[in-house]
Amino acid sequence: MNLRKITILALAVLLSLPMAAQKRKRVKPKAKPVPVIEEPQEDPRITNMREMTQQIVIIDSIVTDKEQFLASIRLSSESGKLMPTGTFFNNQQQGCLYINEMGNKVYFSQPVDTLQQLFTSDKLGNEWSRPQRLTGISEGISEASYPFMLADGVTFYFAGKGEESIGGYDIFVTRYDSRSGSFLKPENIGMPFNSEANDYMYAIDETNRIGYFASDRRQPEGKVCIYIFVPSETRKTYDGAVYSEEQIRHLADITSIADTWGDGTERKAALERIKQKYAAGTSAESTNNKSKAAVNLLSKEAKSLYPELVEQQSKLDTANARLAQLRQQYHAANTNGRKVLKNEILKLEAEVVELNANVKQLDKAIRNAEIKSKIQ
Numbered sequence: 001m002n003l004r005k006i007t008i009l010a011l012a013v014l015l016s017l018p019m020a021a022q023k024r025k026r027v028k029p030k031a032k033p034v035p036v037i038e039e040p041q042e043d044p045r046i047t048n049m050r051e052m053t054q055q056i057v058i059i060d061s062i063v064t065d066k067e068q069f070l071a072s073i074r075l076s077s078e079s080g081k082l083m084p085t086g087t088f089f090n091n092q093q094q095g096c097l098y099i100n101e102m103g104n105k106v107y108f109s110q111p112v113d114t115l116q117q118l119f120t121s122d123k124l125g126n127e128w129s130r131p132q133r134l135t136g137i138s139e140g141i142s143e144a145s146y147p148f149m150l151a152d153g154v155t156f157y158f159a160g161k162g163e164e165s166i167g168g169y170d171i172f173v174t175r176y177d178s179r180s181g182s183f184l185k186p187e188n189i190g191m192p193f194n195s196e197a198n199d200y201m202y203a204i205d206e207t208n209r210i211g212y213f214a215s216d217r218r219q220p221e222g223k224v225c226i227y228i229f230v231p232s233e234t235r236k237t238y239d240g241a242v243y244s245e246e247q248i249r250h251l252a253d254i255t256s257i258a259d260t261w262g263d264g265t266e267r268k269a270a271l272e273r274i275k276q277k278y279a280a281g282t283s284a285e286s287t288n289n290k291s292k293a294a295v296n297l298l299s300k301e302a303k304s305l306y307p308e309l310v311e312q313q314s315k316l317d318t319a320n321a322r323l324a325q326l327r328q329q330y331h332a333a334n335t336n337g338r339k340v341l342k343n344e345i346l347k348l349e350a351e352v353v354e355l356n357a358n359v360k361q362l363d364k365a366i367r368n369a370e371i372k373s374k375i376q
Contacts, residue, residue: 046166046196050252052237053191057230057266058257059210059274066224069201069214070096073226076207076277077101078151085110096146096201100153102320107134107156109145116145118158122327136182137174140164146200152356153320154349156183159200164188167196171213178345181330181338191252204231207363208273217254227254230270302369309362316355323348 062072070082078101085095085108095109095116104123109116110131119131137144141160146169148157154176159169164186171193172186193199197217204211211231214224238248251259261267326348330341 043166049166049188049190049194050249051240053248053252054189054193054232055236055238055251056192056232056260057262057270058192058254058260059228059230059267059270061228061257062226063219063223064226066216066222069224069226073201073203073212074277075203075205078207079203079205080149080151082148082201082203098147098149098203100149100320101151102317107147107149109147115143118144118147122325134183136177136180136184137172137186139185141172141186145169146202148201148203150204151206151316151320152353153323157189157202158186159198159202160186166194168198168216169200170194171199171202173202178327178330178349179342181327192254195253206360208277210270210274210277215254227257228274230266299366299369302366305362305366305369309359309366312355312358312362316352316359319348319352319355323352 064072070084073082075081080098080100083097083099085097086093088097088099088106088108093110095111097106097108099106105120106128107118107120108131109118111117112133118134118137120134121131122129134144137158137160140163142162144158144160146159149155150157156174156176158172158174160172161169164170164172165188171189173189174183174186176183188194189202193202193213195215195217197215197219199213199215199217202211202213209231211229212226213229214226216224219225238251240248243251247259250256254260323345326341326345330338330345333341
């Protein structure tokens, strides 16, 4: 190979180098990864609560003005009364008040530093005792209102706001502990009663087995929906093997009350009880009219059971009145005095539970006997 050929070859190699470099520069850069936008996660408490949605039958619902919704909750006299706090005390106080059947004990809410809190007062003679703030219910709850006590004088419902609620007011249940003179830590009663909206004023007409609660879910400003339902003696949840996740979500949110009716039998019976309750008028609202109610009974079995019902109800009323007095004395007593009262209160509480069960059993037996006689 001569010098001329070597020179030409060397020039060719040198000229090719920039072209290769240019080709390398033209390689497209790798695409940057697209950032993944994570969807907001639901509060685990809400997810767990939805999975444990209680199975109930919602009979009907009523949309009404929030300022007057208490008028839509119609309780029998045996279940006590609900009214605005200001109406009872004849002043301008904001809040809600419950008065028991005997008319000698009230639970009510009133503002403390702008937040509603719960108090109780007892009637001693013709005067009401100084209001005492309820103790034991404040853990995780910053504001409390809308009280309701069952006839047993122990089981207490109210609405609360705070860390334990999932949105606005939630409905809670607790029990009165006579040993400590305070209430046990409240429990959120869950869905479908509670939602991310405001849910409150849970009340039970035990005589007619009809329950009520209020909610402003899906309601315009100033309106509230009263749900009327059949209370259950035991809590039963929707079976995930029978209901899909979407179905349970709709049931938890009360998308349609018709979805809760099942075959309609329980709802039909509840509607009949409501019809009879309103048709009976004052006969079912006052113990003074119980003799008139006995005359209207058709069944011989029901008539034979009725005197025992009246007797058991009278004993229950007396026991509840005495229990209210003892509890008031317990609050005012010193340590030694409380020790003396403690055993009597516990004994009387057990008696009230037994009498209450007897009344319910007799009432149910009379109703069943009447239904049977009408069918025959």
